C-alpha cells in the first residue's frame with residue numbers, strides 16, 4: 245500500500261502526518277520526495293545511511309566534428325542549445341535529456357555525458373526505512389530524483405510506503421502521486437488553508453486517485469476547511485486538534501508517536517481508516 | 533555599430549517590448565548607416581527557453597549591443613558569451629532609446645532575472 249501525503253503549501257503539517265503514519269506501522273518505508281527541502285530525515289535520524297548520486301544525461305559536443313549545421317538547435321524544443329562564436333553550447337539546466345539532438349546530428353558530434361543533479365540517501369530508523377531525495381541547489385527539475393526514489397518499490401498488500409510529496413501542485417508533485425494507491429491531503433482550518441487545499445484537491449482529481457483530508461491544528465471555532473470538505477463531499481479522515489505538546493514535539497523534530505501513547509493511538513487509528521479506504525477502493529475496483 | 537531592441541511593432545515609434553524572449557520583433561539598427569531592419573522573433577511561441585532562442589536570433593544578427601528593459605539569466609549568459617553589451621532600455625519608443633543610447637544616457641543592465649522554468653510537460 246502506497247500512500248502519498250500532500251499539501252498545497254509547506255507548514256500545513258504534511259511532514260508531521262507522513263512521519264508519524266510511517267512510524268505507527270509494524271514495518272514501513274518513508275520516502276521524502278520534498279527534494280528541495282527534505283526534512284523527514286531530521287525526525288527519523290536514520291542510521292547506516294547509504295548514498296547514491298542521481299544524474300541525468302546531457303549532450304557533450306565534440307567541437308572538431310561539429311560543422312555548425314544547427315540541426316540539433318532546431319530540433320531541441322527546450323531551446324537548450326545555442327551556437328555562439330562558432331561553437332555549439334549546451335545550457336545544461338534547460339536540457340530535458342530527451343537525447344534527440346544526438347540522433348539528428350549528421351556529424352556524430354554529440355555524445356551523452358552524466359550530469360549530477362542530486363542524491364538519494366537510504367537509512368534505517370527501526371522499523372522504518374527512510375529514503376530521502378536531495379535536489380542540488382539551482383536545479384530546475386527534480387523529477388528524475390523522484391522517479392528514482394519511487395522506482396522498484398515493493399508493492400505487497402501489507403507493506404506500507406509513505407510518500408512525503410513536495411508542497412504545491414507542480415510536476416514534481418504529480419510525479420510523486422502517480423504511483424500512490426491513496427492520497428492524504430493535509431490542510432489547515434483557515435481561509436488560506438482552503439486555498440492551498442483546493443490546489444491539491446484539483447490535482448488528485450486529475451489523477452483520479454482516491455483521497456481523504458486530514459485537518460491539522462483544529463480549534464473549536466469555525467473551520468473553513470471543514471466546510472470546504474462538506475461542500476465538496478470530501479471524506480475527512482481525521483482532525484488533529486491544536487495541541488501545544490504535539491506542536492512542541494514536532495518543532496523539536498521528535499516523532500510524536502514514539503514519545504506518547506496517546507499520539508500513537510491517534511495515528512494508528514488514522515492508518516487503519518486509510519487502510520480500510522484502500523481496501524474498499526480495491527474491492528470497488530475489482531467489481532467494476 | 534549595430535544595436536538590437538525588442539519591439540512589438542515594425543516601426544521606430546513602437547514601444548520597447550517589456551519581454552525580451554517573447555517580443556514580436558527585434559529591431560536591428562545600424563547607427564552608422566541609420567538603417568533599420570526588423571526580424572521576427574521565432575522564440576515567441578517556444579514552450580520553454582524562449583530567452584535562449586531569442587538571444588540566438590540577436591547574436592546571429594551580429595549586433596554589438598542590446599537595449600532591453602529586462603533580461604533572463606540564460607539569455608544574458610548567451611549574449612555575454614557572444615560579447616554583446618546589454619543596456620537598460622527606457623520605457624519609451626525604439627527611436628527614443630536609440631537617441632538616448634547615442635547620447636550615452638543608457639546604463640548597462642545590472643539586474644538579471646532568474647528564468648521561469650517551464651517543465652510542466654514532464
Ligand code: SF4
Nearest residue numbers: 320339340342343345
Ligand atoms: S537532449 Fe533533448 S533537451 Fe537536451 S539538448 Fe538535446 S534535444 Fe535538447
Ligand code: SF4
Nearest residue numbers: 310311313314316349
Ligand atoms: S547537429 Fe551536430 S554538427 Fe550540426 S550543429 Fe549540432 S552538433 Fe554540430
